[in-house]
Every structure is written in C-alpha cells, then in structure tokens.
Amino acid sequence: MSKNRTQGGWLIALVGVLLVSAAPAIADDPLVYATIQPAQITLGESARFTITNLGDGAAPITMPVVSGLQFEIVAHTHQIELINGTTLPSSSIVVRVTPQMAGIFSIPGVTPKSPPLVLQVNAPPGSAGAPRPSKSPAPIPPPILAGGSIPKGVHLTEDGSAYVRLGVPKREVYVGEIVPVEIEVGMRSGFVTQFNGPPKLTGDDFTLNNSLLREPERSERVIDGQAFVLLTWHSAFSVVKPGSFPLSAEVPLRVKIRTQPRQESALDDKFGDPFWQNIFGPSVRKDINVESPSQELKVLELPAEGRPADFHGAIGTFAIESDVSPVKADAGDPLTLTMRVVGSGNFDRVDSTMLDHVEQWKTYPPKSTFKANDPMGHKGEKVFEQPLIASKPGAQTLPALSFSYFDPNTRRYQTAHTSPLSVTISPSLADSTLAAPQLAASAVSAAANKLADGLKPDHAAAESFVSSLTPPYLQSRFLAIPSLLALAFAGGWAGVRRRSHPAERVFARNRTASKMNQRLLAQMEAAARDGNPAVFFIAARAALQQSLAARWQLAPDEVTAAEVQARLSGDDDIQQVFALADESKYSGRDLNSTDFARWMRAVRQRLAAEQAR
Amino acid sequence: MKNCAQLAALAAVSLALIAAPVHAEPAPGFSAAGLYNLANAYARQGKPGMAVLNYERASLLSPNDPDIDANLSYVRAAVHLPAPSRSTFDRMVRIASPYALSWIGVIGLVIVGVSVLAAQLASRRRWFHRLGMLFGISMLSLPLANGIALWPILQEGVVITGATPVRVSPVPMGDPLFVLPEAETVKIAVEHEGFLLIQTGAGRTGWASRSNVAPVVPRK
Numbered sequence: 001m002s003k004n005r006t007q008g009g010w011l012i013a014l015v016g017v018l019l020v021s022a023a024p025a026i027a028d029d030p031l032v033y034a035t036i037q038p039a040q041i042t043l044g045e046s047a048r049f050t051i052t053n054l055g056d057g058a059a060p061i062t063m064p065v066v067s068g069l070q071f072e073i074v075a076h077t078h079q080i081e082l083i084n085g086t087t088l089p090s091s092s093i094v095v096r097v098t099p100q101m102a103g104i105f106s107i108p109g110v111t112p113k114s115p116p117l118v119l120q121v122n123a124p125p126g127s128a129g130a131p132r133p134s135k136s137p138a139p140i141p142p143p144i145l146a147g148g149s150i151p152k153g154v155h156l157t158e159d160g161s162a163y164v165r166l167g168v169p170k171r172e173v174y175v176g177e178i179v180p181v182e183i184e185v186g187m188r189s190g191f192v193t194q195f196n197g198p199p200k201l202t203g204d205d206f207t208l209n210n211s212l213l214r215e216p217e218r219s220e221r222v223i224d225g226q227a228f229v230l231l232t233w234h235s236a237f238s239v240v241k242p243g244s245f246p247l248s249a250e251v252p253l254r255v256k257i258r259t260q261p262r263q264e265s266a267l268d269d270k271f272g273d274p275f276w277q278n279i280f281g282p283s284v285r286k287d288i289n290v291e292s293p294s295q296e297l298k299v300l301e302l303p304a305e306g307r308p309a310d311f312h313g314a315i316g317t318f319a320i321e322s323d324v325s326p327v328k329a330d331a332g333d334p335l336t337l338t339m340r341v342v343g344s345g346n347f348d349r350v351d352s353t354m355l356d357h358v359e360q361w362k363t364y365p366p367k368s369t370f371k372a373n374d375p376m377g378h379k380g381e382k383v384f385e386q387p388l389i390a391s392k393p394g395a396q397t398l399p400a401l402s403f404s405y406f407d408p409n410t411r412r413y414q415t416a417h418t419s420p421l422s423v424t425i426s427p428s429l430a431d432s433t434l435a436a437p438q439l440a441a442s443a444v445s446a447a448a449n450k451l452a453d454g455l456k457p458d459h460a461a462a463e464s465f466v467s468s469l470t471p472p473y474l475q476s477r478f479l480a481i482p483s484l485l486a487l488a489f490a491g492g493w494a495g496v497r498r499r500s501h502p503a504e505r506v507f508a509r510n511r512t513a514s515k516m517n518q519r520l521l522a523q524m525e526a527a528a529r530d531g532n533p534a535v536f537f538i539a540a541r542a543a544l545q546q547s548l549a550a551r552w553q554l555a556p557d558e559v560t561a562a563e564v565q566a567r568l569s570g571d572d573d574i575q576q577v578f579a580l581a582d583e584s585k586y587s588g589r590d591l592n593s594t595d596f597a598r599w600m601r602a603v604r605q606r607l608a609a610e611q612a613r
Numbered sequence: 614m615k616n617c618a619q620l621a622a623l624a625a626v627s628l629a630l631i632a633a634p635v636h637a638e639p640a641p642g643f644s645a646a647g648l649y650n651l652a653n654a655y656a657r658q659g660k661p662g663m664a665v666l667n668y669e670r671a672s673l674l675s676p677n678d679p680d681i682d683a684n685l686s687y688v689r690a691a692v693h694l695p696a697p698s699r700s701t702f703d704r705m706v707r708i709a710s711p712y713a714l715s716w717i718g719v720i721g722l723v724i725v726g727v728s729v730l731a732a733q734l735a736s737r738r739r740w741f742h743r744l745g746m747l748f749g750i751s752m753l754s755l756p757l758a759n760g761i762a763l764w765p766i767l768q769e770g771v772v773i774t775g776a777t778p779v780r781v782s783p784v785p786m787g788d789p790l791f792v793l794p795e796a797e798t799v800k801i802a803v804e805h806e807g808f809l810l811i812q813t814g815a816g817r818t819g820w821a822s823r824s825n826v827a828p829v830v831p832r833k
Contacts, residue, residue: 176784238784313807334654348822349807364651365831367663367773368824387651454687456680458653459646467642469673469830471711471763473756478715482722489726496733 032061034110036097040120043102047119049095051110061093064107069119070098106220106229112194116229118220150186150223153293159257160226161191164199166249166292172300174408175242177315178346180378183233183249185216185290188226196252196287199233202294205245206237236376238346239299248294254287306413308404310352315406316345316378322401322418329390330426337386339366339401339418344379347372352403354386360396362389390425397422510611513546517607520546524603528596536596537581540603544574547610573602645675645710653684661692661796662773662827669771669798669829673763676707692796706758714756721752765800770809770826772797777826779819783808790819793826801828 034051041047049071051061063071075094099105102123106116150156154165167182183199216231239245302315322339329335341350347370354366366386373379390396398421407414472478520543527536544564545556552559552567561578568574577599652667668685675681686696699707709717728745775795780787783805793799799811799821808820 240784334651348824351807351824362647365827367660369774387654455653455656456684458650459680461644461646461650465642465644465647466674466712469643469670470767471673471756471760472715473711473718473760474767482719485719485722485726489722489730492726492730493733496730 032111034107034117036107036117036119039118040122041099042122043099043124047097049097049107049117051093051095053091061110063095064110066105066107068099068101068103069105069107070100072096072098104220106218108218116220118227151184155293157255157288157290159191159255160188161255161257162187162251162253162290164249164251164290164292166247166295168247168295168297171408172298173239174300174302174315174406175239176302176313176346176349177408178236178238178376178378180234180236180376181249183235183251183292185231185233185251185253186221186223186228187231187253188228192229192253192255193285194254196254199249199251201237202248202250202291203245205241205243206239206247234374234376236378239297242299242301244296244298246294247297249292251290252287253290254285257284257286302406303411303413308413308415310402310415311404311406311413312351313349314345314347314351314404315349315408316343316347317407317409318343318345318350318403318405318414318416320401320403320416320418322421324388324398324421324423327422328424328426330393335388335390335423337366337388337398337401337421339384339386339403340381341384341403342381345405347377347380347382350382350403350405352384352401354384354401355388355399358388358399360390360392361398362391364388390423393425395422395424510550513550514611516546517543521604521607524600528600531596533580533584533596536599537577537584540577540599541581543603543607544577547607551610551613571606573599574606577603643670643674645671645678645681648674649678649681649684652688656684656688660773661688662771662775664688665796665798666771666773666827666829669766669769673766673829674710674712676710689796692794694794694796697798702758703762706755706762711756711759711763714759717752718756721749721755724749725753767830768800768802769798770801770811770828772799772821772825773827774825777821779811779817779821780808781819783810783820787820791817793821799826801826804832 032051032053034049036047036049038047053061063073065071072095073093074096075092077092077094079090079092097107097119099119099121102121105119105121107119108116150163151165154163156163163186165182165184165186167184168179173179181201185199216233219230219232221228221230318341320339320341322337324335324337326335337354339352339354341347341352350370351368352366355361355363357363364387366384368382368384370377370382371380373381388398400420401418402415404413404415406412468475520539523539524536524543527533527539542556545559548554548559548564548567549556552563554563561575561582564571564578565575580599648667648671652664652671655661655667656664665685665688668681668688671678672681672685689696725746726749728742728749731745732739732742772793772795777793777795778789779791779793781790782788793811793813797813799813802810802812802818804810804823805820807823809823809826810818811821811826812818
C-alpha cells in the first residue's frame with residue numbers, strides 16, 4: 001500500500017508539473033488545433049479528424065480540401081476541460097476522412113497558423129495500385145513524404161527550425177537574360193509559426209519578379225528523421241550589368257524556440273506530433289531571417305563577335321517553324337505568314353521583322369502574340385503573323401525565315417531557319433481594277449466577327465504610292481528642293497541687285513527724296529499756319545539737305561551752311577534759309593506771315609530746280 | 614528679263630534633278646486605299662489594334678476621307694475607346710494630304726522668289742509683286758501649319774496586342790504598372806532597348822515592349 005501510495009503521489013506530481021509547464025504554452029498558442037487518428041490507415045478504412053476549439057471565442061476554421069480525400073462532418077461536441085485548475089470550455093468537430101486512393105496526404109492546418117497533418121494511406125495487401133473514381137477526373141498526386149537529408153551545402157538554422165535553398169543555373173549568365181530561380185524553404189513541422197514577408201534576393205544587382213512569389217508549391221518530407229514542410233517558389237530575375245555578384249535568398253520567419261535544454265524535451269519528442277510538442281514544451285517566439293548560402297554569380301556581356309544582323313536581344317533556347325495560310329489564294333487577297341518561336345528565354349526580346357521585302361509581294365509589319373507555358377513566361381511560344389499580298393498570279397515561293405538568338409548554354413549566337421513555303425496565286429477577277437488588297441475575302445469568317453458589321457466598304461485601289469508615311473516636308477531628301485530653290489532665288493536677287501542700272505538707282509533715290517520733300521513741304525506749310533518759325537526753317541533746311549545731298553553725292557547731314565556757302569555762293573536765299581534755321585531754333589526770332597510765304601516760295605523754287613536737273 | 618529666264622531654267626533643272634529620285638522609287642510603299650483596305654481586313658479578323666493603326670496611317674495620307682474617319686470611330690467605339698476628336702485648326706490645316714501640301718509649299722516658295730526678283734528687276738506695278746509675295750507666303754505657310762497639326766500624331770503609337778503590360782522600367786522583368794487595352798492610342802516619348810516610353814491620354818507613363826505598340830509612322 002505504501003508503495004502504491006508513493007507511485008500515486010509521483011503520478012499526481014508529474015501531472016501537476018505537466019499542467020503547470022503547459023500553462024504558458026496554452027496561453028500563447030492558437031486556441032484551435034486539429035488531430036487525426038490513426039495517422040496511418042489502409043485504403044478502405046477511415047480516419048478520425050478532430051478539430052478542437054479551446055475557448056469560447058469563434059475562431060475562423062477552414063475545412064481542408066485535399067485531392068484524394070473525402071471529408072464528412074459526423075459530430076459536434078461541447079465539453080469543459082480543466083487545465084491547471086482553470087476550467088476552459090471547448091468544442092470539437094469530428095470529421096470522417098475517407099481516402100479514395102493510396103498514398104501520403106498532407107492535410108493543411110485548419111487555421112492559418114496551424115501546422116499541417118499527414119495521413120498515410122496504404123494500399124490493401126495484394127492490390128497493385130489505388131482505385132480511381134470512375135467519373136471524377138484523376139486527382140492530383142499528393143506530395144510524397146520520403147526520407148531525405150538537407151540539400152548539399154545548405155544548413156539548418158541554429159534551432160533546427162528551417163533552412164533556405166536557392167537554386168540557380170550552375171553557369172555564367174548574360175546581361176538581359178531571364179534567369180529562372182527556385183527558392184525552397186524547409187520548415188520543421190510545428191516550429192515555424194508564420195512568414196513575415198516574401199522571399200527576396202539579397203543585393204541590389206538583381207531584380208526578382210515579386211509578382212511570381214504568391215503561390216509556392218507545398219510538400220512534406222522527412223529529413224533526418226524530422227518532418228519538414230517544404231515551400232518552393234519559382235521565379236526569375238534579370239541582371240542589367242556585367243560582373244561577379246554574390247547571390248543568396250532570404251526569408252523572414254517567426255519561429256518558436258524552446259526555452260529548456262534540448263535533452264529535457266526528449267519527452268515531448270516522444271509524442272511525435274508537433275502540436276503536442278508545442279503544448280508541453282515551453283517556448284518563446286522569435287523573428288529570424290533565414291538565409292541561403294551565398295553563391296557567386298558571374299554575369300557576362302553578350303559577345304560582339306559573331307552577332308547576327310537580325311539579332312534583337314533574345315537569349316535562351318529557341319526553335320522556329322512557319323506556315324502560310326491559305327496556300328491557294330487570288331491575287332490581291334491577303335495571306336497570313338505565321339512564324340512560331342518556341343522555347344525558353346526572354347520572350348520580351350524575341351522579335352522579328354519576318355519578310356521585309358519580297359519581289360512581287362506586298363508585305364506588312366508582323367504582329368506578335370505570346371502564350372506562356374509557365375507562370376514566369378520563361379517558357380512558351382511567340383507567334384508572329386504577317387499579312388502578305390501577292391501582286392501577281394502564279395506559283396510562288398516565300399523565302400525561308402530566320403531567327404537569331406544567343407544560346408547561353410553553348411555561349412554562341414544561333415540562327416534558326418525555316419523552309420521556303422510554296423503558294424499558288426490565282427488571277428483575281430478584279431485584277432483590272434484592283435491594285436490594292438481586296439482583303440474582305442479573309443479566311444476568317446466575317447459574319448462571326450461583330451467588328452465586321454457596320455464597316456464602310458473597301459476602296460478601289462489607288463495607283464499612287466508613297467515610300468514613307470513621314471510628310472515630305474520632314475524628309476531631308478525633299479527639303480533639299482525648297483532649300484536649293486531658296487538659295488537660287490537668294491543668289492538671283494543678289495545678282496540682280498548688283499547689276500541693276502545706275503539710272504534706276506538714281507531714279508529710286510530721287511523718288512525717295514521726292515517723297516521726303518513732299519512730306520517736309522507739308523510740314524513747312526503747317527508750321528507757317530501755326531506761326532512756328534523754328535519748325536518751318538528746320539523743315540525747309542531738311543528739304544534742301546535731301547535735295548542737295550542727292551546732287552552732291554553726300555549724306556544729308558553733310559550738307560551744312562558752310563557747304564552751301566561754298567557750293568552755292570550766288571544763291572543768297574538758300575544760304576539764308578540755312579542761317580535762319582539755326583537762328584530761329586536757338587534765338588526764337590519772330591517772323592511774320594509775309595516772311596513765311598517768301599521763304600516757302602524760295603524753297604519750292606530750289607527744290608523744283610534740283611528735281612529738274 | 615534675261616536674268617529671269619536663266620534663273621527659271623536653273624530652278625527647273627534643279628527641281629528635275631532632285632525630284633527624279635523621289636519618283637523613281639522602285640517599290641511602292643503605302644497608299645491610302647491599301648492601308649484602309651488592310652485596316653478593314655484586320656477589323657474583320659477581330660484585330661482592332663492593327664485596324665486602328667492602319668486607319669490612322671491611311672488618315673495621314675488621306676485626311677479628309679469620310680470612310681476612314683467613320684471606320685476608325687466605329688472600331689474604337691466597338692472596343693469601348695473614345696472616338697478621336699479634331700480641333701478646328703486641325704481640320705483647317707489638313708485640307709489636303711501632306712504630300713500635296715509639300716508641293717504647294719514648294720510652289721509658294723517659287724512664287725515668292727519670282728515676285729521678289731520681279732520687284733527687283735521692274736520697279737513698276739509694285740502692288741502686283743506684293744500680291745504675288747503674299748500669295749506665295751500663304752501657300753508656303755500651309756505645310757508649316759500642317760506640320761504643326763500633324764506633329765503630335767507623328768509621335769503616336771497604337772497598342773496592337775491585348776492587355777499590354779506597361780512596366781516601371783525598360784527591362785523584361787520590370788514590375789508592371791498598368792495594362793493597356795488593345796487599340797489604345799498612346800504618345801511615344803523615347804525608345805530604349807526594345808521598349809517604348811509611352812504616355813496615355815490620361816497622362817500615365819511607363820515602358821511597353823516595342824512588339825506590343827506600333828508607331829503610327831514606322832520608324833527606321
């Protein structure tokens with residue numbers, strides 16, 4: 001009895017210690033968890049999946065959806081649990097899980113922070129494979145939980161909670177090349193609670209396409225005896241300058257770190273389920289950045305040597321094929337020449353002018369469409385469609401197409417070629433009137449296209465063609481015409497001006513002087529009416545200066561009183577006009593109306609005499 | 614008068630020498646009717662981008678063709694894009710094709726030159742020479758005004774593929790800013806490494822791949 005009491009006391013003490021140690025974990029952990037029992041069944045059996053809500057709050061619960069598993073709610077239960085002396089209401093949802101095929105299934109967590117669960121379904125003895133539902137489509141094969149080890153060169157974090165592996169091509173890359181990249185994050189089940197951000201590449205020399213980081217592939221793997229959840233992102237980056245760059249990936253995570261030594265938590269590990277490990281293992285949360293081992297990436301410039309003339313910057317591995325449709329058409333009808341470029345690489349730089357100029361064909365610029373075969377657009381097919389119009393009937397051959405690209409694997413420029421295509425062009429009924437394309441008879445059904453309704457009809461072809469859509473007045477060749485004409489006229493004008501007759505020059509000068517004299521005489525008359533001698537004599541002198549300067553081949557300013565006195569010694573009136581002009585201006589001498597009339601007459605006579613010469 | 618005759622002969626010879634290669638193009642390139650019919654064919658094939666592009670090109674050669682304007686408006690309306698609007702100035706200065714206006718300008722230049730020379734040689738009837746100069750300058754100003762009206766169109770491009778991504782930088786993996794609908798007309802600012810810096814009518818800018826946007830006037 002004494003021994004039994006002692007054992008019972010130890011048991012009570014152990015339970016008490018467990019409850020006390022579990023208290024902080026319960027306070028920290030999500031109030032919703034899920035269990036599955038048994039974790040391993042045979043096909044034809046069902047497992048019990050229980051979602052428990054430890055609290056009276058309504059946590060958001062998502063019923064998992066797993067391809068190949070059927071979930072059926074069978075019961076809702078409510079109970080009161082006693083934990084560390086505290087009563088906690090709890091509710092549970094019991095779900096029956098029925099597998100439809102053998103395999104290992106990963107059941108995602110019921111809340112965003114819950115860890116996934118694993119259900120292993122064995123095929124019945126003697127069965128070759130898993131039965132498949134007859135009417136439903138084939139389910140996606142579940143991820144395989146296989147044994148393995150940490151990838152070579154990759155290290156776990158110190159607490160063993162996670163690792164990051166960066167997968168890039170093991171070769172030099174080239175400027176402008178789209179480099180596919182794989183970022184794998186391995187997280188030990190129950191240790192990583194959340195992501196604090198998307199994965200990113202360290203360093204400023206790379207541009208990772210963040211739009212491709214939303215949907216990682218998810219799988220589970222047992223690595224070194226521990227269950228790991230693997231998330232794998234597929235993305236791509238490009239480099240814009242050559243050089244050698246360190247490259248690594250970094251993922252910010254929030255992890256649980258146990259606060260007691262590892263050897264003391266061995267009991268927790270015996271439970272096998274990460275959830276129970278966290279319940280009974282006191283832990284704290286910590287934000288960490290998990291980084292992959294750094295790799296050296298060498299980026300090279302594209303070689304200048306051997307670069308084909310039609311190279312547009314495509315880097316990758318490509319193949320091309322072409323066809324033309326229809327192979328029989330009337331002259332003037334449009335044909336569509338199609339070139340398909342398939343492969344992997346930077347399809348944004350895959351470009352082609354296809355056929356530029358072909359004898360007896362009218363070619364138009366091609367249009368391209370791209371269909372990606374992966375989310376990154378690294379693999380796919382780019383289709384170029386070029387409208388062609390044959391101008392003459394008969395059996396004709398379209399030349400082979402070519403496409404040049406740089407193959408980073410062989411490190412050489414490559415040029416892919418297609419085969420020449422044969423078409424038969426029949427004479428058009430409208431040949432006599434149509435020189436331009438009669439495109440209405442396109443192979444595409446016009447009735448099926450709503451754009452076809454309501455269009456104005458085609459025009460009869462014009463015979464006037466232009467070589468460029470740029471207006472001629474902006475073309476240098478055309479601008480030479482007005483430039484030369486302008487030069488010719490300018491030269492002609494200068495020559496004519498130089499050779500013009502002296503008599504005409506005199507006539508022109510006299511005409512100018514005459515006009516000026518008329519204006520000055522009118523000014524004199526107005527001054528006489530106003531009784532303003534200063535203005536009168538200044539105008540009179542100016543008129544005489546203009547007239548005499550023309551005769552004496554002088555500038556009007558050079559015709560002064562002294563010059564007049566020297567040259568016109570016999571004409572006292574004119575000399576006096578010059579003297580009175582100065583005198584009236586500076587002395588303000590008063591002249592009566594009789595004086596004005598006299599001087600007006602004298603000036604008119606002199607001007608008339610000068611004009612008569 | 615002898616000088617006049619010599620100058621006229623010189624001008625005629627120069628004109629002939631320069632104009633000869635212009636008309637001696639071995640292969641015809643574009644015609645308004647051909648582009649219009651091609652645009653119609655694209656429209657019937659359900660390719661509004663290429664249709665609008667070729668209507669715009671046809672409109673450059675034949676600016677007053679009502680069928681081109683009607684079909685251009687129709688196709689744009691079918692893809693829920695606003696119809697193009699022309700200002701009064703635009704309508705006035707696009708009374709003829711740029712080709713016709715270019716030669717009108719050359720004729721105007723000849724009239725101005727001859728008037729100036731005639732005024733220099735003969736001093737009588739100056740009003741007649743001035744009238745000639747005024748007329749010539751008016752003709753000369755037509756291609757100038759046409760160039761002012763056409764200049765924005767010459768910088769435009771048309772989106773020829775559906776849902777064209779416009780990126781923040783001219784690199785294939787540049788983050789997308791927005792998506793352009795097919796047949797949208799955009800202004801092309803510069804070209805760089807196979808990408809075009811474009812500006813939409815709403816003022817948004819970004820880089821689009823050259824294979825997705827075709828300039829209205831093909832660039833060499």
